[in-house]
Amino acid sequence: MSEEVMKKPETAQDPVFTISSSPHIRDGESIDHIMWQVNLALLPAAVFAVYWFGIPALINMLVGIIFAIASEYVWQRAMGQPITAFDGSACITGLLLAMSMSPLLPPYMVAVGSALAIVVAKQSMGGLGFNIFNPAHIGRAALMVSWPIAMTTWSAMGDASGGVDAVTSATPLNILKLQGYDALVNTFGGQGEMYQALLLGTRNGSLGETSTLLLLLGGGYLIWKGYVNWVVPAVMLLTVAVLTWIFGPAGLFTGDPLFHVMAGGLILGAFFMATDMVTIPMTIKGQIIFAAGAGAITVLIRLVGGYPEGVCYSLLLMNAVTPLIDRLVKPRIFGAGEGK
């Protein structure tokens, strides 16, 4: 048995070609590229969070990212799987998780949340692509049931720039839920001021959710690059706007849709979480159903539920329905059924 591999017969100088099934060309996209682009899109809002909430925000985000990536790495190592911990998806999970929580949350809780998100929600299901629930939201929901007090303690805004001193230790939605709309407007000193604060992000809340403007910037970038279908955030925001307008505090059609759209984690959720392709339906039609459902449940929880905000749960609930949607809503096969 000789070790030398046989040379080509006849024509030794011919190159050795590669054979494969068609097609033989691919476009330039890859998972890693897409994922890091999403991270990039989140960057402006993340930077603003550090500016607005200070160093704790930075620490929490770093802890979230590091623990997410580390858990993925350790798991894959232990299971003998190929290491894909650095493809950017774990980074998104960790970052989004930290961004959807109070800056005051002790970092160790963020770490636990990150690890739970990756291990329970993602890797146990088989890793990227197989998870049914949005890992970041599973992490958040798990923390919410584990340490509800810490999770609902909001900062008195550190020493960041003024104008919002009135808003201490309660988020806008919190005030709305417990004290009503008028109290809410009063805390900001007027409706115009309120909208301005919501738009710029100079308000209290989870650390990554405040700046509507920068989130829109990032979301818009993803839409422009084609990684996100604009229909999904649009439908979700629209559903929330319409429903909150209809079911206003003072009877039908008295709501403040603008406030509801910009408050809480809706913008972040609609652009970056309702668009997580892994956990939403695959067809456009299915995605519209998903987004509308998520919007509706968000409103339901905000208006009658036990929590001030419902983005996280509404998305998780719709994640659970996604396989059913995918089964029922399929594209029409070309040439099937009627159609001329």
Add this chain to the structure above:
Amino acid sequence: MAEYLTLFIGAVLINNFVLTKFLGLCIFFGISKNLSASIGMGMAVTSVMTMSSILAWIVYFFVLQPFGLTFLTTIVFVVLTASFVQLLELVIKKQAPALYNMWGIYLLLIATNCIVLAVPILNVENSYSFLKSIVFAIGSGIGFALALILMASLREKLVYADVPKPLQGIGIAFILAGMLSLAFLGFSGML
């Protein structure tokens, strides 16, 4: 009216029996491998639970309570449910074969199952009125069916996933149920 609605929605979503009250888990994990089976099972559980609740309510409030025999509830209800299910199976098989094929085949499986026994017991423990018992039973059944169907659709999807070997089967089913119940927490505090 609002009272009934509250009771109903509470039973379906907020206090979902499977996901927050841990009842009927054996079927929940046993049947949810397959979507069509879970739909049939959902129907079977709902109907059996409703009817056995009615029966149990009558027996309890007209026999057991008046004679001070409430401690016999367990044994009487279980025998009642079991025989009722047998009877039902018999009748349906004979009278409505189509219905039988849809969910009759699951009947015997549920003859002895937590949720089918628990709902009649809860009804009498909470002294629900006759009508309320029915609403509660239907709501619980629908809640159970909802969880079962969702779970089945998730598990069917996971059949094609690279779930690590030791977690495959019942392990991952538990974890899924855990996440589903996390999601259902969103409804908590709603009523």
Add this chain to the structure above:
Amino acid sequence: MNTSLMIIIVLVGVGAFFGMVLAMANKKFAMEVNPLIEEVEDILPKGQCGACGYAGCAKYAEAVVEDESVPPNLCVPGKDAVARKVAELTGKKAEATEPRYAFLRCRGTKTAAFYAAEYEGIFDCAAAKLVQGGPKGCKFGCIGFGNCVKACPFGALSMGEDGLPIVDRAACTGCGKCVQTCPQSILALKSFDAPVEVACSSHDKGAVARKLCKNACIGCGMCMRNCPHGAIKLEKNLAVVDSTICREKCTEAVCLAKCPTKAIGALVDAKSIRKTA
């Protein structure tokens, strides 16, 4: 005391009700599953391989219990032991099953076979076959992505270092699942009591075959000519051993020494034939 009496009255009442229901049920339909079926199923090895010709072990158990004409020895993996037990349970007569094992008719190891191209794509023999017959120059041999390994319900196959599957004869039950699976149809069930077998499937002409694989049968006919019992024939450039003749008559395998490429090999054990490669 009153209560105690009531307890008995109520319970007996319930019991009577229950009894009546059951009695009725019984009268209306006295269908019983034959408990024997379960017992038989218990004995079967649960490979669910389908070698018996039924869709899984349970189905065979049902058939063998309920159908008089179904023989008890259809379970190939179970071998004689199971056949005997099933026969015992069903009261049928067991005929001996001949133990057979999977045998790979290819020796195109990574080093012996010529790779005409690099392959890119799914790690699956059937899928690779769709791409110009796979990367090897020889289009008859093992593609080496181990579909058979994945298919074996008994874990009897493993992929060798040399790129060919190895049969663990202690574990192989002869169910034939791998034989059905292999897209190249180069696995065969052999009884292994014949002394020799040809471990090649190439129908290429000698010169081509030799170029494409060092271990190929080149159809030179040396073995055929040297076999004193006429047990070997050439079919489309490939030597074929008639194992019945071989088993019955052969005392000394002269053919082995004559083969220039050692494509024909002794069947003493699973590994030795590969070793001669």
Add this chain to the structure above:
Amino acid sequence: MKELWQIFSKGILEENPIFILALSLCPALAVTTTVVNGLTMGLTVTFVITSNNVVVSIVRHWVNPKVRVPVYITSIATIVTVAQLVLQAYFPLLYKAMGIYLALVVVFAIILARAEVFASKNGVVKSFCDGFGMGCGFTAAMLVISVIREVIGSGTILGMPIFGESYSPMLMMILPPGAFILIGYLVAGTKTWIAKREKARLEEEKGAVS
């Protein structure tokens, strides 16, 4: 003797009612928030399953096979009712903590299954061992689950704080989601453990042969 030991011990690991057979799951989740509750439920079930196995194996010859199941159910229900009455009279607090799940012991599939599969075919002694083994397996599982849940979820064990003031307990563990997820991983762990043992045994056998 060895046979009896085998009958007894298989219930603890290889056929653990909760982790492997996945039967009688409801109590495993519902009452394991504290060790005391989990243990009580475990012992109750052990009592019921063992006595029922004994009763069934005694009466099995008199029972018409057509009413096997109903008779067994009656037997189980009787035993459970007895347990209920006793607990109620002597341990009212525990009785309350068990809540509805105590009554539900009646329909735990594991009990009926053991009666059907084992006790109806075997003698008193063996049935006792089988029932007791299953009961112990069940109790052991309940204990494992409840210890983990109580320690992490409340920071206590048997009600005594063990981490000191600064520990803020992870509530998820005593709530439904944590219970489900924890058991998921415990099931996986048990499976891996059994598989490893099996493998070691095979290796040993192989070694012995060659």
Add this chain to the structure above:
Amino acid sequence: MFRNFLGGIHPKDGKELAKAQPIEAMPLPSEVVIPMSQHIGAPCTPTVKVGDMVKRGQVIGTSEAFMHADIHASLSGKVTKIDVFPHSGRISCQAVVIESDGQDAWLEGLPLHRDWEKMEKEEILDAIRSAGIVGMGGATFPAHIKLKPSKSVDVLIINGAECEPYLTADYRLMLEEPQRIVTGTRILARILGVKETYIGIEDNKPDAIAALETACEGTGIQVAPLKTKYPQGAEKMLIYAISGREVPCGGLPMDVGAVVQNAGTVAAIADAVVEGLPLTERVTTVSGDAVKHPKNLRIRIGTRYRDVIDYCGGFGEQPDKLLAGGPMMGFAQFSLDVPVMKGSSGILGLTKNITAHGRERACIRCGRCVKACPMGLVPSMLSILGERQAYARARDDYGVMNCIECGSCTFVCPAKRNIVQYIRLTKGELRAEMAREKAKAAKEQGAKK
């Protein structure tokens, strides 16, 4: 103006490499290897023996089967071998080797000069049949069978889309020899008796559109500019774009009253009918970044790729893949010994720069493939089901049999999944199963009798 089908992709077309190269006739090779299977259907059996002398255009292979097209010698010379040779589509196949005698003599009596307008319909069809013409757009369906549809047809579409990247053969042909195409088209329009005739061309070839528009003047043939998008040239998409009709699942164009024929095919038909010339050569694009001098060549059937590449200056860079056909649907070859056939629209040599892509990973459900699929399938599910061997479900729930294997899904997949290969695997297994079942049923039938 025209409809746009859903889905589709926009790959970098690479056509600039050969676009400006006029069609050039390649010199006679010293030897041609003519495979006996160059069409869909039964392979032909050789009608010549080793040692025979043949003339160009002489029939050297034919078959009894209905579904076949005769095969002709593509040059004059001596038959030196009849054996199994590599084949660009089916690994290997019987082929006749003819050594050129340098004369390149036509069979006596060829070419003819006929006035096709005076010919009977049957006569024309016979001319097409005996010329051995098959679809040259890739599917190699025998033309004379396609042109005798069993249903009434009212629209004829000439496929000049050439949507495959790199390929420019049809483009050059349309630009340089529009007259041949128009003649062929008119012949077809007549024998089919259609009301409308279109030539569909992607709008990235304005000069070809212009050339054909001029040539079509007064003939009633309409030139239809199409949106540039892959796979615009796929039959079903083309029919939809031009006529708005959807070929039903599992159906044929004639089910919606349409016939589609490739531009090259109609040019060959024109030759066959007017001059009686059998199909012995075709225009093929030789291109790709590894080929030194990309060209559009008129090549004799049976010329080895080796000779073709050598004529184009050989490989300038180390090629990674040698393709028969375009990069989206072509077949990768492992040998330069495969011959050019009637269906060879391109020969491409591509370097790793173009063909390399990352490791295959699990589907991340991004839905890009769903968006890209022109057939409205869910390719991601098809790939997953294929991977897990759930073939029946792929057919029943996800209609895998409708896939036209255009490769759009695989092209866009960021997880680099080999979706088309999974689909092929699935289809293959399903077909094998169907065949098994048929055989079983037949056996049972036989047993009953």
Add this chain to the structure above:
Amino acid sequence: MVQAEKKENSVFHIAFNLVAACFISGLVIGAVYYVTAPVAAEKAEQMKQESMRELVADADAFRPVAGREGWFEAQKGGAVIAYIVPSETKGYGGTIKMLVAVTAEGRVIDFSILEHNETPGLGDNAQKPAFRDQFKGKEASHMKVVKDPSDRENIQAMTGATISSRAVTLGVRQAAEAVASFKGGE
């Protein structure tokens, strides 16, 4: 005919088998009940007394109040020093049932939660002294839930459990009001 008879026979057998089983079961349960029933009743009564004594430590007897279902009056040396009133409200996770001890003047002495479904570690902190002690001596008018730590007059909400705090407070207030109106009506 013979077969039919056999079936009849077996039907009877079946029914008898079951009835016998139930009969035996009845005997067993009856016997156990006979033994345990008095113990259970005694234990239950004892527990009730104990729970009331926990609320009103210095009482020496508890008597049911006529006309008010479930009410007890705590007596010391024959004098009524407090009323023990059941109360029920809806909390975060469902109904909360409690017993409230109120002085005859309508001041709260203490309360205990009998049944609840609040979250452990959150809502169920209502049973802990930190929250419970706030009520001691308060009247109905001072039972408003606030979240302002400086407001010592009213009831401080438990962190993270405003809903439970409100529910419990409401229950206690209702009890206090009920006692006030009962006394007023007398």
